[in-house]
Amino acid sequence: xxxxxxxxxxxTKELGVQKACTEFSPNAAHLAREREREREEEEVLPPxxxxxxxxxxxxxxxxxxxxALPHKxxxxxxxxxxxxxxxxxxxxxxxxxxxxxxxxxxICSLFASIGSRWSIIAAQLPGRTDNDIKNYWNTKLxxxxxxxxxxxxxxxxxxxPLFQSSLQTASSPSPSTFYHSTxxxxxxxxxxxxxxxNNKTTTETIINTSPHQLQVQESNLMGPIxxxxxxxxxxxxxxxxxxxxxxxxDGSTSNNQFSYCTGFNNGTDQQMGFEGYxxxxxxxxxxxxxxxxxxxxxxxxQWSTERQNGLWGETQSDHQFTLEEFKQLVxxxxxxxxxxxxxxxxxxxxxxxYY
DNA sequence: AAAATGCCCAACCGCCTTTGA
DNA sequence: GTCAAAGGCGGTTGGGCATTT
Numbered sequence: 001x002x003x004x005x006x007x008x009x010x011x012t013k014e015l016g017v018q019k020a021c022t023e024f025s026p027n028a029a030h031l032a033r034e035r036e037r038e039r040e041e042e043e044v045l046p047p048x049x050x051x052x053x054x055x056x057x058x059x060x061x062x063x064x065x066x067x068a069l070p071h072k073x074x075x076x077x078x079x080x081x082x083x084x085x086x087x088x089x090x091x092x093x094x095x096x097x098x099x100x101x102x103x104x105x106x107i108c109s110l111f112a113s114i115g116s117r118w119s120i121i122a123a124q125l126p127g128r129t130d131n132d133i134k135n136y137w138n139t140k141l142x143x144x145x146x147x148x149x150x151x152x153x154x155x156x157x158x159x160x161p162l163f164q165s166s167l168q169t170a171s172s173p174s175p176s177t178f179y180h181s182t183x184x185x186x187x188x189x190x191x192x193x194x195x196x197x198n199n200k201t202t203t204e205t206i207i208n209t210s211p212h213q214l215q216v217q218e219s220n221l222m223g224p225i226x227x228x229x230x231x232x233x234x235x236x237x238x239x240x241x242x243x244x245x246x247x248x249x250d251g252s253t254s255n256n257q258f259s260y261c262t263g264f265n266n267g268t269d270q271q272m273g274f275e276g277y278x279x280x281x282x283x284x285x286x287x288x289x290x291x292x293x294x295x296x297x298x299x300x301x302q303w304s305t306e307r308q309n310g311l312w313g314e315t316q317s318d319h320q321f322t323l324e325e326f327k328q329l330v331x332x333x334x335x336x337x338x339x340x341x342x343x344x345x346x347x348x349x350x351x352x353x354y355y
Numbered sequence: 356a357a358a359a360t361g362c363c364c365a366a367c368c369g370c371c372t373t374t375g376a
Numbered sequence: 377g378t379c380a381a382a383g384g385c386g387g388t389t390g391g392g393c394a395t396t397t
Binding site for chain 3: 083117118119138
Binding site: 080081084085088089131132135136138139140 | 362363364365366367
């Protein structure tokens with residue numbers, strides 16, 4: 001990370017802060033005092049503002065009331081701004097500078113596990129702030145991972161999101177899925193999440209348990225991702241309990257290709273597991289449903305449409321399922337409690353996210 | 356050398372949820 | 377139940393800097 005930590009508070013967006021923060025009181029006397037303080041404030045150089053805030057908090061604490069704090073500290077800041085400045089920059093033990101490989105791994109692993117819960121991720125990285133991690137993820141780490149995967153991609157990879165993930169709830173310990181597809185319009189055949197997580201997510205496992213005849217290439221990627229490219233050489237079948245409702249009518253699946261990533265294995269191959277992979281050309285366009293694991297079915301057309309339109313980024317459609325839509329799609333849940341669709345319970349408004 | 360461009364990142368915005376009185 | 381404040385988040389902005397043209 002670039003060492004820009006000497007930026008004084010509000011240097012870049014101070015006007016915005018001032019604009020956003022309302023006056024504390026509308027009465028004239030108060031406004032006069034405000035103007036007076038504003039004049040005083042003008043004379044305080046930015047680093048001194050930081051110092052002022054820091055010293056005040058170190059001396060008196062936040063008092064559990066950020067709104068009142070700048071008032072008490074004699075700063076013309078809104079409480080939220082002070083809080084942000086304190087949390088992201090001023091508080092002790094804030095770490096600046098490059099992220100280590102270990103930190104990369106932790107971030108990737110947690111992101112794959114719980115999604116963009118930056119504060120939770122930050123809690124695992126002492127000295128790092130959620131904002132810092134978010135920025136790092138958005139500007140560097142995501143690209144780094146993308147670059148890591150590109151050697152395995154075909155030409156149409158770029159517009160697809162790298163992965164989706166979700167918060168795991170305590171009651172549903174299924175690991176999130178780390179999706180990666182090289183396909184233009186991936187047609188998902190999803191395996192029960194315990195398919196691999198209960199086993200070693202190794203190449204051998206996939207080969208041995210897959211209904212396909214697979215040729216697997218294992219990569220020696222840098223970074224935390226264990227990546228395989230799987231090429232199907234036989235007709236696809238759906239894995240899991242009930243009989244699949246999708247198959248290839250012509251059986252011409254010689255060019256079927258799968259691509260998936262395991263989670264971030266941290267050397268164990270088991271930490272995140274792997275829950276799904278995709279197939280193209282393996283399912284007829286007119287198939288209406290696909291079995292997801294043990295009887296977990298979804299209207300295939302809707303599924304794939306959403307995949308293509310909303311989640312795979314190939315159009316700009318921003319549609320997400322509502323809860324009701326989702327319920328309509330899901331005809332049953334797997335008996336083992338493992339499935340490949342996870343509700344992100346941290347999200348509200350009935351929106352569904354795919355994992 | 357100067358202008359244009361792209362990248363990085365601290366910080367802001369607006370919205371939402373959580374918490375506590 | 378209601379309200380205010382705190383806290384959290386994704387998306388975004390814009391200044392600073394490096395690189396390219």
